[in-house]
Each structure stands twice: as C-alpha cells, then as structure tokens.
Amino acid sequence: MNHYKRFGMTLAILLLLMLVVIPLFFIFLTSIFPNGSLNLAAPLRIFIDNDLRETFFNTILLGVLVVGGTTLFALPLAWILAKTALRKHEWLDVLIMIPFMTPPYIGSMGWILFMQPKGYFEQFIPSSSKLSPYFFNLLGMVLIMSLHMLPLLYLILRNALLQVSGSIEDAAFIHGGKAFYVFRRIVLPLLFSSYAMGALLIFVKSISEFGAPATFGRRIGYYVITTEIQKYTSSWPIDFSKATSLATVLLSTCLIFWYVSSLISRKFTYNTISGKGSEGKIYVLKRWQTWLAWIYIIALLAIAIGVPYFSILVASIMKLRGGGLVWQNFTLIHYEKLLAWGSESMEALMNSLSLSLIVATICVIIGTVFALAIQKSRTWPQRIIDLFSLLPNTVPGIVMVVGLIIVWDAPWMPIPLYNTYGMVVLTYVIFFLPYTVQYVKANYSQIDESLFQAGRVLGGKMFYVLRRIILPLLLPSLLAGWMMTFTISIRELVGALMILPPAMQTSATYIYSQFEQGDLSLGMAMAVISVGLTIVMLLGINKISSKRKWSIE
C-alpha cells in the first residue's frame, strides 16, 4: 500500500516539475543567456533600455492605479452591503460578481464601442463627444480594469467587515467615539490585513493582465509588460531574450508581492470573531442616506455591467454601424452567419467547446488525484505538490506560456508536441489545473477524517472507500471544478493567441481578430455567446454549491 503511495507522490512531483517548474526555470535560463553567453545581469537591463524601462514603469503604474480605483469603488460598496439594512438583498451579490466573470478583453471592447467617437454614448447624448478624448487615456483603462477587479476586493472587504463583531464597534461608540473616529481608529485598522491582501492580489492580477492592455492599451499607446512579451514572441522581429527578461521581471515582481502578502496576513491578522454577540453591527440609515446608498449601487452596476454588455449586445444585432439605435436597424443576421455550419466562426466556436470539454475533463481527473495526494498538506512532499500545482495560478499566464514555448519548441525536445492540438490542451491543462485542485482540496478539508476511518474500520478496502465514500462526498467540488475549467477555457485569450497552431482559431481569438480588423458584429455576436455560456455555467456552479441534499459539517 505504502509503495503505491510513495510511487504516486513521486510521479505527481515529477509531472509537476516537468510541466510547471522547468518551463519557468527555462525562462530564467534564457534570460541570463542573451547571446549564448552567461550574463546574470541580463534581466536587469530592462532598467537600462529606455523602452523596456518605460514598459516596466507603465506596468507598475497601471497596477497601482487599478488598486486605487478598485478601492474607491469597493470600499463604500462593501460597507453598505455589510453594515446597513441593505445587506439583506443577497441577490445583489450575484449581480456584483458579473463584472468579474466578464473577460477583460470583451469588457474593454464594450467600453471602446461605447465611448469612441460616434460610439453609442455619443448617439445617446451627442454633446458627450467632448468626453471621449478624456476617456481614451490611461484613466479609461484604469476605470475598465478597476470595474473588472471590483468584485474581488468587494468580497474580501465585505467578509472582513462582517467578521468584526458588533460589540467591538459598540464599545467604541459608548466610550466616546464619533462615527468617523470609530471608523478610522477601529474599523479600518481591523480591515487592514484583509485589505492589504486584497490590494496585493489586485495589483498582481493587474500587472499580469493581458486582455485589457491588448485591446484598450494598444489603442491608446500604453504598453505594459504582458503586451510587450506577446509582441517580442509572436511578431517580427522576434526577440526571445527581451521577452524572457520581461517575463523574469514580471514573475519576480509577482512572487515578491505574493510573499509580502503572506507576511502581512501573518502579522496583522486579528481574531475579531468572538463567540457571543458577534452578529455584526448594523447602522440605521436615514431615508436620504438609504437613497444615496441605492443610487451608488445602481450607478456602479450600470457602469460596470450596463455599459459593456449593452455595447456588445447592440453591436451584435445592428444591421448598419452608422444606422443608429433604431428598431429597424436591429437584426439577428449576424448570429445566423456566425452559427452557420462550416463557417470559420462556427469552427472557432466548436474548437473552443471541444478544447474546453477535453481540458475540463483532464483537469478534473489530474486535479482530483493531486488534491487527494495533498490531503491536508502535512508532510513536505504534500506541501510541494500543493505549492507546484497552484503555481500556474500565481504566475501570470503569459509568463507560463513563454516558458512552455521555450521548453516544447526547444531543438532538444524529443516529443513533437509544439504547434499541435496537443500543445494547446497541455497549455490549458497547466493553466487551469489549480482550480480543480483548490476546489477539491477545500472540499476534502471540510470532510471529517472519521468518515473515512469509519469506512476503513467497517472493513472497506482503500479503493472501495475511495469509490463509495470519498468520491461521492467530493462530487460537488468535482462538478464545480469541471464547470469552472470549462468556462474559463472557452474565454482564454493569451494562451490561445500564442500557442494555437497556424490556421486554428478559438472563440476568443476569433473575437479578438474580428474586433481588430474584420466583421465587428460577428465578433461581438461571438462575445455575447461566449459571455452567455460563462454566466450560465457560473450560475450552475452557484446552484450546485448551494443546493445539496446533505451537507458536510
């Protein structure tokens, strides 16, 4: 029995080393051998090269501004929905999650269509054309990305606020604190660790983001590391040493910030939950304050969801782009063309669906095996598997792709996988493995070990217990993992752009290329279908996790 286990563990670690760790190592290796000779300082030359330095600072500035923008939106929202009577409206949470489910490249396209000269906003309010130039700059991109990240920080802050026990705030009021003083001296410091972690998460996600800079950033001439890596690896003149230098710097920045985040969480986390009376304080709002709160929420949802969705939907059903927003100008012809059998677009959609199906299935199988190997990560091999299998989620997607290209396109690579369908599957599996691992691990840790022990004591063999007890109990997380992987595979852009074999398209690359130069309406119709699928799937996951016949407590 133990032999099997040790063999399995070794195999898992080897697999992860080969698939995840070695590609990342090769990025570093390539970056320090710029011209075939060792130069340890090579990655640092991006601080000397003017263009690269600008790219680096652009990236950092974007990250910082997005953190600021997200905070500005999320903090009031979290406070309103945690500390006032409005918190009973749980359906708002589902709505608030939608911006995060929207792929940033599609969101950006919606915004561009809305705000550009002769865009939909101008068609509504002609005088708004003066606003357009103010939108097409860095702040516009920060707005788009902040709205996309908003749900993440909102959830983090709201949960932190809910955990502050009511009496802790009551005590501050009774002992003489005014509302703002209490907020500043008591509530904010208690939020600090959650906020810091949320902010770092958003920073890392912003600097790793490819979709929004690739669509909106290129348009305004704002280049960041991710878009530059893509440029250096996929368009002439290809320069792998520059690309890997940038990737090394991006990767290091991300890892440093993850490390800082874990330090902060260890140092500034307080136990604010107490046993009794911890229902959380609810502030009673005056009528005008309630109105203000509602206006804030509705306005936020209108710009975060309304604008991009309205734009892509309208673009997908307009006959003539210049025809204006009139009933006669609407048609479903684009959907007909898009879904016509044998068309380029239908092929792309089918490619996406089949890829997602295969990838989701493989991820669930491997991910479950890994999660079961990790268990509660007590021994060091378990911890290593845990760390390695979550690495692709920590590392920016584009960095992972560059690593994979270097390894699988290398002249010494005996397996001829590069530029095939198999390579796409492999890349996606590596990308999305962490989701299943995380879901199953979380699920597994909730199940009391005595349930398994009871199965063993009552005479079940290892595999019998696995089949009859463990897998059925893990089923919800397997399903959630499968659906999550399926959904994000459909919309994956950066991996597809860089790794698809020539002449193969997915729905994401189709949307991207049609938006750049092609039939906008077809692209947007594809975007509607892709986003629609996403939302249906995610609602499904929601339902699975909330509606179960039994619960494991």
Place this chain on the structure above:
Amino acid sequence: MHLYIQGVEKTFAKVQALKSINLTIQAGKFTTLLGPSGCGKTTLLRILAGLETPDSGEIRMGKEYFFSSQLKVNKPIHLRKFGMVFQDFALWPHLTVFENIAFGLKATGQKQDLKKHVLEAIAMVRLQGMEQRYPHQLSGGQQQRVAFARAVVMKPKLVLFDEPLSALDALLRDEMRIELINLVRNIGLTAVYVTHDQTEALAMSDEIVVLNKGEILQIGSPEEIYRTPSHPFVAKFIGKSNWVIPDKQLIRPEHLQLEPFDSKMPYDSYEGIVKSTSYVGDRYEILVDTVMGRFTVYFDTRIPNGEPVKLYVKTQDIHEIKS
C-alpha cells in the same frame, strides 16, 4: 444623580421585548437586571447605552434627557458618557492595553493628564507592566480587567455590565466576581449589571430587578427578593421553593427540618416518602414526595429511598405571595 426610566417600550418585529418599564436606578448603587434569556434585560441595557432606540418612554438623569419620545430627544451613544463592559469584553485587538484604556479619553479630546489617568486605571485593576501587551497576550481574567478599566477611566456617571462574567470559567468567575464588586464599591460607581445567574445577582447587588417576558416582576434588595418574592416566577427563578399552595404559599428548603421544634413557636408538619438523596458535598439534598407535591429538604445524613419521613416548618417561615 438617579437615573429615571419611565414608560420605556420596545417592540422587535411585532414581538414586544419591553412592556412599559418604570425603574429608578439609585446613584452609587449596584443594580442588577436579572431574568432568563429573552426576558428583555439585555434590550433594556442596550437602550440605556443608546445602542437600541426605544419606541416610547423617557430616560433621564436629573434634567439631562437621554431619550424622550415626547420631547423627541435621543442623545447619540458617544455623548451619553457611560461606560460599558461587554460579555465578550470587546477589546480592540489591534490596540495595546494602554491604547484600549486611553481610547475614550482620546476620542473625547481629554488629552490632559491622559497618561496619568490611564496608568491610574491600570494600577487599579493591577495590570502594571502589561501596558504594552495586546489583548490576545492576556488571560481571560486580565482581559476582563482591561475591559473594566476602559469602562471606568472616563469617570462615567453610569457603568453598564452585560453578563461580563459569563465568558470566564467557573473558578475564575468566582474570583472576578469578588474583585469586580470591590472595584465598583471602592470607586462608588453607579452600576447596572445584567445577568441570568442568580448567584451573581444575590452576591453582588444592592438592588435586584427581576424581569420576565419584558416586564418587571419585582424590585428589591437580594434579601427581599429571596425571602419575600412577590411573584411565583420570582420564587421559582431564584432559589429552590417548596409549594404548599401552588403559586401562593412556599417554603424555602433550609426552613424545613426532619425533627419537631422544641420552642413554643407555632409550626406545621407534612408527611412524605423519601424519593431520592443526592450528596452535594456540604449536605444532602433530599427529595420528599408529599401530598402537596415534591419537596426539597437539606439534611446531614443519607436516608434510604422509600422511607417515610415527617417535615416540620415554623409557620412564620411559610411565605405567602399576595397578588
């Protein structure tokens, strides 16, 4: 100055939590609100603090109104200048002992002699040398003392206690009870203390207010409450009672004995059969079935079950509830 509570009512989602409460909290006295959970005692305390707003009524101290539905006054919590000790202590986890205690002084701008006042409060609760510790570095009893120091450092007109001992284990609870009452007496605080624990209430209070279902049933000294309950619920909730006439006449167990009295005093006697004996350390508690029902008697030896006994009580020790 006394605190006057007049006609205070509160309804939560159609459930009447408090039904027209009239009560005077005597200045410098220790008043306990006692009752089972859900009786409204905590609601009343939170109303005094300003954490809940009553539907109607009046709360004032002299001419200073804290709440009045008639005058449309509702003084904000932070201007009432009370102190409060919470059930879960509610110490701020990110502030040190010193900062926790200094919070009120800083929040209200009393920066003068701040350090002196805080150190005095710390000395009072014997936590010298722990000023720079954080709450999680303290034991339960020490946290309790910080919470107390924090509540009294501002020299409040009234200190509210919300079951402050219930989070401590039994041994510590007895110790803190004595310490707490000594501190309150030494400072001469006016205190309102909420508890469901009759032992605490009897041991600490100058005055006990017994509440049930949102109503005050009896107000009186601990002795009055125990010896002369004015409502059957009070008799049942505090101490053990043997009912001679249900809800009308009762005898406390310690007044019953198994031998006749020598004195000429008039006494009653009841025949019964021993049902069970439990040994509780300093005595035996014996349950006796009589025609009136099951009586509890204290005795100094064990009596076999099923043995017939005769119980004697002085007539003057039979308490009659007049209603």
